[in-house]
Amino acid sequence: KPVPSQSTPPVTETPKVTEALKSGLAGHTLSIYCGAGMTKPFEEIAKLFQDESGCAMEVTYGNAAQIQTQINTSKEGDLFIAGSADELQPVKDAVTQSTDLVKHIPVLAVKSGNPLGITGLNDLVKEGVRVVLGDAESTPIGKIANKALTDSGILDKVDVIARTATAPEIFNALKMDQCDAIIVWKENAGGDGVEIVNTPDMGKYIKTVPAASLSYSDDAEALSVFLEFLDTEDAKAIWTKYGYELMN
Amino acid sequence: MSSVSIELRNFALKKGDFHLGGISLEIQKREIFALLGKTGSGKTLLLESIAGYYKNFEGDILLNGTSVLHTPLEERKLGFVYQDYGLFPHMTIGQNIAYGLKMRKKNHKVISEEVSRLAGLLSISHILSQYPGTVSGGERQRTALARALILSPDILLLDEPFSALDTVTKQSLYRELIKIHGEFKCTIIFVTHDFNEAQLLADRVGIIDKGRLMAVRHKDALFDLYEDDEVNFFLGLKEL
Amino acid sequence: MSSVSIELRNFALKKGDFHLGGISLEIQKREIFALLGKTGSGKTLLLESIAGYYKNFEGDILLNGTSVLHTPLEERKLGFVYQDYGLFPHMTIGQNIAYGLKMRKKNHKVISEEVSRLAGLLSISHILSQYPGTVSGGERQRTALARALILSPDILLLDEPFSALDTVTKQSLYRELIKIHGEFKCTIIFVTHDFNEAQLLADRVGIIDKGRLMAVRHKDALFDLYEDDEVNFFLGLKEL
Amino acid sequence: MKRKSTLNLFDITAIIIAAAIAFFIISALLTIVLGGAPYLKKALLSDEIRHAILLSIYTASVSTVICVILAVPAAYALTRTSLPFKKTLQIIIELPLSLPYLVLGLCLLIVFSSDFGRALKDLGLKVVFDKNGIIMAQIFVNLPFAVHLMRAAIDLVDARLEFIAGSLGASRLERFTTITLPLCLSSVLMMVILVWSRALGEFGATLMLVGVTRMKTETLPASIYLNISTGDNGMAMAAAIIILIIAAVSLTITTVLRKYTGIKSRISEVVL
Amino acid sequence: MKRKSTLNLFDITAIIIAAAIAFFIISALLTIVLGGAPYLKKALLSDEIRHAILLSIYTASVSTVICVILAVPAAYALTRTSLPFKKTLQIIIELPLSLPYLVLGLCLLIVFSSDFGRALKDLGLKVVFDKNGIIMAQIFVNLPFAVHLMRAAIDLVDARLEFIAGSLGASRLERFTTITLPLCLSSVLMMVILVWSRALGEFGATLMLVGVTRMKTETLPASIYLNISTGDNGMAMAAAIIILIIAAVSLTITTVLRKYTGIKSRISEVVL
Numbered sequence A: 001k002p003v004p005s006q007s008t009p010p011v012t013e014t015p016k017v018t019e020a021l022k023s024g025l026a027g028h029t030l031s032i033y034c035g036a037g038m039t040k041p042f043e044e045i046a047k048l049f050q051d052e053s054g055c056a057m058e059v060t061y062g063n064a065a066q067i068q069t070q071i072n073t074s075k076e077g078d079l080f081i082a083g084s085a086d087e088l089q090p091v092k093d094a095v096t097q098s099t100d101l102v103k104h105i106p107v108l109a110v111k112s113g114n115p116l117g118i119t120g121l122n123d124l125v126k127e128g129v130r131v132v133l134g135d136a137e138s139t140p141i142g143k144i145a146n147k148a149l150t151d152s153g154i155l156d157k158v159d160v161i162a163r164t165a166t167a168p169e170i171f172n173a174l175k176m177d178q179c180d181a182i183i184v185w186k187e188n189a190g191g192d193g194v195e196i197v198n199t200p201d202m203g204k205y206i207k208t209v210p211a212a213s214l215s216y217s218d219d220a221e222a223l224s225v226f227l228e229f230l231d232t233e234d235a236k237a238i239w240t241k242y243g244y245e246l247m248n
Numbered sequence B, C: 001m002s003s004v005s006i007e008l009r010n011f012a013l014k015k016g017d018f019h020l021g022g023i024s025l026e027i028q029k030r031e032i033f034a035l036l037g038k039t040g041s042g043k044t045l046l047l048e049s050i051a052g053y054y055k056n057f058e059g060d061i062l063l064n065g066t067s068v069l070h071t072p073l074e075e076r077k078l079g080f081v082y083q084d085y086g087l088f089p090h091m092t093i094g095q096n097i098a099y100g101l102k103m104r105k106k107n108h109k110v111i112s113e114e115v116s117r118l119a120g121l122l123s124i125s126h127i128l129s130q131y132p133g134t135v136s137g138g139e140r141q142r143t144a145l146a147r148a149l150i151l152s153p154d155i156l157l158l159d160e161p162f163s164a165l166d167t168v169t170k171q172s173l174y175r176e177l178i179k180i181h182g183e184f185k186c187t188i189i190f191v192t193h194d195f196n197e198a199q200l201l202a203d204r205v206g207i208i209d210k211g212r213l214m215a216v217r218h219k220d221a222l223f224d225l226y227e228d229d230e231v232n233f234f235l236g237l238k239e240l
Numbered sequence D, E: 001m002k003r004k005s006t007l008n009l010f011d012i013t014a015i016i017i018a019a020a021i022a023f024f025i026i027s028a029l030l031t032i033v034l035g036g037a038p039y040l041k042k043a044l045l046s047d048e049i050r051h052a053i054l055l056s057i058y059t060a061s062v063s064t065v066i067c068v069i070l071a072v073p074a075a076y077a078l079t080r081t082s083l084p085f086k087k088t089l090q091i092i093i094e095l096p097l098s099l100p101y102l103v104l105g106l107c108l109l110i111v112f113s114s115d116f117g118r119a120l121k122d123l124g125l126k127v128v129f130d131k132n133g134i135i136m137a138q139i140f141v142n143l144p145f146a147v148h149l150m151r152a153a154i155d156l157v158d159a160r161l162e163f164i165a166g167s168l169g170a171s172r173l174e175r176f177t178t179i180t181l182p183l184c185l186s187s188v189l190m191m192v193i194l195v196w197s198r199a200l201g202e203f204g205a206t207l208m209l210v211g212v213t214r215m216k217t218e219t220l221p222a223s224i225y226l227n228i229s230t231g232d233n234g235m236a237m238a239a240a241i242i243i244l245i246i247a248a249v250s251l252t253i254t255t256v257l258r259k260y261t262g263i264k265s266r267i268s269e270v271v272l
Ligand SMILES: Nc1ncnc2c1ncn2[C@@H]1O[C@H](COP(=O)(O)OP(=O)(O)OP(=O)(O)O)[C@@H](O)[C@H]1O
Pocket: B015, B016, B017, B018, B037, B038, B039, B040, B041, B042, B043, B044, B045, B046, B083, C127, C130, C134, C135, C136, C137, C138, C139, C164, D265, D266
């Protein structure tokens, strides 16, 4: 097969994928689990792949806990797109291989205009700053928050008025003005009335979104083609469009 | 104060296809008035109307000079024995009888004394702790009677109050009713199918047919011929 | 085939404090039997027992030779007019009457003819489309009668079937009942408080007191003195 | 006269409470209506939402029908037959009522992932990750509830009327269909509307059993869930408005229907 | 004889359906019981779970009491008073029935984040992120339901008996408390147990309004959710077993109580 010369402008697809896409995966079906927070980008990616390859994409969205239980109980599915590598822990027995897709960035967010002048994690200890975080054990974002606050030595000093079980609730708490600051995934902090604090404090806690192949997969061909498709510029462009940062 | 207890002024009521015609009638205080009429002639509707059961009637009904619907239900001071008794199924016979006194916040002792007294009069002392669902037809009827009598109301409306009773029991109740009437001087309207009963108890008798009040007579004139042949037939005075 | 329609063999039943004593009685096919007794003496309980209403009784009740509880309810072929009628409140008067024939899967035309015929006999044709909740006491009673009669059952159990009716209507129903009995030759037990009614309609009369069957007599001997003075008093034969 | 004021006081208090509840609910629902209205058109034009509307109505209707078909005879068995241990059976059937939907979903996931579930799947009845699962979840959530309501309704019917029907020749089935059931018709109707409403809004158990696959297992509540998860509260509320409209229509229909189920009596026109 | 077999067929079918439902529910619940049993002791010894048990029982009880206190007069107002637009009010009050709990939670969050909510908070009634919020969420979820059940029950009471009570001197309040309410006592009891059960299992609305702060706003359903999220399905199921036990006890109590609420009649002993 013809190898593209180095001099040609960068191609957006690797040849193998092109080939597979052209030959078509009609009749194939991929069952994929995806965290509900990543619905938008992944929806678009799945659609693009389906259009190009003809492979039927059945993407089940849910929160991590549900997906983990579903994988472990139903023993079905080809791929799990998780919010962070931590989320693979409960299903580690079923994961055969995991590739990192994009960065999953935790941020410190405050109300628009930053009325309390919060510029970094250390400002969270200020008098009257109410903070809402994810549960420290059951949500990755809660774990990150605890780690970050512990590392800064301020976990005990921050007024954490509530913890929640999923990311949207953290975001809604801020949006409804029930608190002054939150630590949340970047994609969850996108609505009006909310602004992300431009601080390097959270930089250390960036996670990655892994695509974990599952041992229950029974369509290795389609799965491998899709995994390669995820690595194409087309797919990456969709991630970045929705505010995710690419792996270095 | 007027001596008229119940006054119907050109009263008319329509229920489905049935018309209770324009009825005008005055019943004096302390009077006992018997209402006779074929089945389905409108006797129960008339009693219910006097109790203020229905709203959309024509004419007027006055109780002691006041239009019935202008008196709040709980102040009408009527005793009503319904044709189908209308007992409270979730209360014992004793509680049913006591209900009126309880609502008048009488003390416990007065209530239980009164209940025993009335139950004794009506021979239902043995079933005071049973529920209406388990007692006999005649026992239910007497319970309804006791429940209405216990308040010594100014006006008693009795819809076939002795229909489910045997002769012996009936006779003794006639005596009690006459005694009660003598004591409390209440006005009584009662419906009956028994001409003797009407003559025995009532001062005057009204005869109703197809919703119209055909005649009102002194009890002694009950069996004198009427203008209307239907009425004569009804009373057995003439073959049709 | 035996000529006994209903047989009670030392039948006894206990309900609360009330005991229906050991009753033995044979009622012949085609017989009309009147049951007399004071209120609360157990007449209704006895009729209900014959219909197979209660389970825990002593002795036995045989209908046409078979123990009543061994016949499935729907095959007992009993017509029962309940003291409080027991009409189906969600069906019109017409549907109530038609019910038995409908359950026997008669065709529509037969049913509507039969319903009209019986409604005509009982003068309730004008209320066929009303619901039981809206009709008068007497109309309900006649509906219950029509509902029981429409099946021409072998055995008719009537619990004070004419108590809510005026004299004229009663007289005409007596005639109809006698005609129906002549036609279908059914066995009839009826409860009444009216001695004349008993004598007029029945072949034999049973007198029940405090749950015990005191006497069974031919109707013509009804007013002959009894051994028991309670019974004599009940029938007005003697003062106590 | 003293009494007259008592009368007013009680009625007025009750009316105030009812009005206050209605006012609070209206206010709460208005937040949704206001939040969602700007997105309503977009939502109604989106294929995805249209699919969700149809799927929601379809699954809720099917599960309601199945619930009724199962609950009515089950309630009959629990009240009118000689079945032993009726009370115990009844408590068992009603136990799931207090379990969080999440747990009910987990139960179903385990059951339908077992050999039994696999056998079912081989027979062509796929439940996990399938439309059937939505229906299954709704049934599981609603059935205990439907049986409870039906049983209570049948309990209130005067068994004597059934005896009378029987003596007029009706078989047990006929007694039930011509007497018992019509006499609790208004309760049945109420049960149907409650079950349907709950089915329309059910999501907890469904999420665990079938997850959300766009254009395949996405009901309106699922759509709301995904939109909230991605911070699209506006679209979520628009979908909620659609549910509200469906619910309002069905409630209005049943309210009108209920009028015809009452038993006619002289009393209906009485002055109280 | 033909009929006899019809009889059996219908009864048998009904019994089989009831038994099948019970069997399916038992099997489904058994998955939880088996999965959770090994962890039950650990769960019962854990401070967190103990706190959750108490919090669940406390919030469910308080919200049930409030629901009953509000629903009974509201249902009275919707059935027996001269309140205009009764049907419309009723439909409004019942609308939330079909909204997903997530949406109801969002509604509440918005309402209690408004000026009204702030004013309330200044008065000392904190709702968002507070225990009160759990109670509030349970009330909001259950009240439409409670009003619906009560209204239907009162509708079935013969208004004539109230008229009779009135003519015997009872005020409207007395008529309601001595006649109407006792006559639908079994429905009230049923309503209480359903509301309490649902409150015990409620989680969707709570999640949005109060989140889950361990040892503070963590009810049993919240605990289950957290445990499932950390992959501790065993502990989750152990918590579910605890809910099941609480529910079984309360169902048994009400089943026994219900026995005493029925109206006595000759019929109760009748052979059908
Ligand atoms: N709500 C109603 N709708 C239609 N018809 C009605 C209604 N209420 C009463 N009627 C009719 O009015 C007529 C008179 O009824 P009412 O109960 O007054 O009769 P009655 O004289 O008491 O008879 P009875 O002696 O049989 O009790 C009856 O034919 C009845 O069917």
